[in-house]
Every structure is written in C-alpha cells, then in structure tokens.
Amino acid sequence: MFRRSGIALQVVVLREISRMHEKGMRVVDLTRSIGPGMSCYPGTPPPGSVSLATIDADGFNEQLLTFSSHTGTHVDLPLHMSDGAPSLDAFGAERFIGRGVALDVACASGGIIPLALIQPSRPLIEGADFVLLHSGWGRYWGTQRYLSGYPVLSSEAAAWLAGFQLKGIGVDMVSVDPSDSEEYPLHNLFLANGTLIVENLVYPDRRLLGTGFQFFCLPLKIEGAEASPVRAVALLD
DSSP: OTTOOHHHHHHHHHHHHHHHHHTTOEEEEOOOOOSTTOOOOTTOOOOEEEEEEOHHHHSSOEEEEEOOTTSSSEEEOGGGTSTTSOOGGGSOGGGGEEEEEEEEOTTOOTTEEOHHHHGGGHHHHHTOSEEEEEOSGGGGTTSGGGGSSOOEEOHHHHHHHHTTOOSEEEESSSOSSOTTOSSOHHHHHHHHTTOEEEESOOOOOGGGBTSEEEEEEEEOOOTTOSEEEEEEEEEEO
C-alpha cells in the first residue's frame, strides 16, 4: 500500500490507521509540540506567531507562523549537509513510513552509546526500516540542559547501523551529533548513506521499547527543503 504517492497515498494511510485503530491498535504520538518555551538547537530562533485575523474583526481566525525547518520533532534530509544533495522533493511520502523499532539506550554512560549496547538488538533491526533510540534525555526538554551533554552513538555503532540501509534513524535528543561538534560526523555519515535523521522524538509509552511497530514521520511538503517538522506516530498493538 505504501508504493502510491500524493493524495492517493495520504488517503490510503488514513484508511490504514483507521483500520488498525478499529482492530485495537494504539496510535502513540512521538511528536514534540511547537510553541513558546520549547527547546531549540543553539542558534536556532524560537518559533513565533502573529495574528492575521480574528473572529471579532474578520469572522475567522488566522495566524502567521514562523519557525526554522529544524524546529521540534523534525526530519533531516541529505541537502542539510551537502549542497546539491537530494532535498525533500526527491522523496515520496512512502519514504517516511515503515517498520520501526525503539531501542532503550538509557543506560549508556559517559555520553557515548557503544556498539555493544545496540548489537544484541540485531534481529529487531534487521526487520526494521527505522531505528529509534530512547536515551531518556527527553526528561530535560524545555531546559538548558537538554541542549548539551546528551549521549550520542559511537562512530563504530553509527557505522554498524548505517550498514543496514535503514530508511531512517531517530533520537530523543536535539541532534545525533554533540552540540559543540564542528564536523557533524554522524549527520554526514547517515545522510550520505541515504539514512534520514529524525530528531527531538518523545516516548510517552515504554511499551514501544524493544518491540516493533508501524512508524510514520510525514513532513510538510516544502519545495527544496533540507529539513521539515514532522508528525511522528507509532501504531502498536
């Protein structure tokens, strides 16, 4: 069903979500809200809104919204790190849908997620399109601490994951690279490999951890975009 594109694909996706919900499957929202006081990557301006119309004055409400393409839960595309690389236009909607697995890496110490911590999950990863990492760092969301000191994959672990040719990797941190990085090695590794990056996920249901589910991270359809906010959701029994 995920090979269709455009409006037809959106209709199919909505029907599939409805069908799964009727079967007792749960829809779990993995998305951070965009609004005042939210965490933004250092140097990224916070989102804003200006009223363009009100019910009292115009008979309807309308807002002008301003925010970076990397605001909140968002997907990074290859163009983010390399001029001339594919932008959002190059990817059909099906590229943002697939089988997901969430790995609990909260016990990582020293700011590094080693290969030894994720390697035992190989059977789950082999059947997945998206690998989502749960570090527990999301508990600092909305505070200054959220923006630095979070754990990141070791170069060995990242290279190992890149070998699976995943559609994407997701994290519950502001970045897959340290906030003081100047080379952005993990961004470059994954995006050059065609592995999209989803950042600022939230995990409200621990039943996601160590199991498989259908994962959706559909971006806004922005021409020439190097990134876009997404509505990330998981469907699970």
